Amino acid sequence: MNLQEKINRLIDTKLLPFIFKTSEQPMLFSDLLMANKANQEGMRPESAMLGFRFRKGRAYLFYIVLWHIAFGIPALIFHSFLVKIDCHALIVFAVLFTGVFFATFLMFSEWIQERMTLNLIKKAWKIHYPHFKYDQHAQEVATIYKQACQEDVHHKDMRLYIYNKMVAK
Numbered sequence: 643m644n645l646q647e648k649i650n651r652l653i654d655t656k657l658l659p660f661i662f663k664t665s666e667q668p669m670l671f672s673d674l675l676m677a678n679k680a681n682q683e684g685m686r687p688e689s690a691m692l693g694f695r696f697r698k699g700r701a702y703l704f705y706i707v708l709w710h711i712a713f714g715i716p717a718l719i720f721h722s723f724l725v726k727i728d729c730h731a732l733i734v735f736a737v738l739f740t741g742v743f744f745a746t747f748l749m750f751s752e753w754i755q756e757r758m759t760l761n762l763i764k765k766a767w768k769i770h771y772p773h774f775k776y777d778q779h780a781q782e783v784a785t786i787y788k789q790a791c792q793e794d795v796h797h798k799d800m801r802l803y804i805y806n807k808m809v810a811k
Contacts, residue, residue, distance in 0.1 A: 654761060661701045662758050665693030669766035672797055675787045675804075677763055682784040686755065692762045696755060705747050770801075774808065782808065 669677070669692065677687035689696060717724070724732070767776045771783070786807045787800075795803045 653757070657704065658754070658758055658761065661697055661704065661754060663695040663697060664762070667693060668769055669693055669762065671770050671801060674763065674766045674770055675783070675800065677759070678767075678780055679784040679787050681759060681763060682781055686759060689755070689759075692759060694758055694762060696751070698751070701751055701754065702747070705750055709743060779808065782811070 673691045677691055680687040727735075763780075764776050767774075767780070771779070774783075783804060786804050789807075790800060790803050
């Protein structure tokens, strides 16, 4: 197992459960279809549909610790240089640093929510489509679901309709 796989597993097993509260109930089939369709179209499904809640305070806590690790050590190394800089320049630097912190936190929170969304969709996929791999069939199911909605297929018949279309291809 290489380093990238270890980091991904650490994120999935430790970081995501720390930052998100997930529902004990499995995702409904209809919610999976809507979430998969939205995800395939590049939109993020609603978190309530997927069964998770983003804990922003914990995300800030993790991100602050990460920033202290990333920038605390260089600040200690370059401390003697930073002491000699004019205080006005340090004020401008602090304002820029704060802006970069919050901008990158927004990017981090978007990334972590997208990762959680994809993990929950894949988890539900294993329950509702055990014989089809997500990576190979997610786009196909989204297209079939869109077609079924256009044809006004009843929700009770949706599962059979999608299975029949997937097996026929």
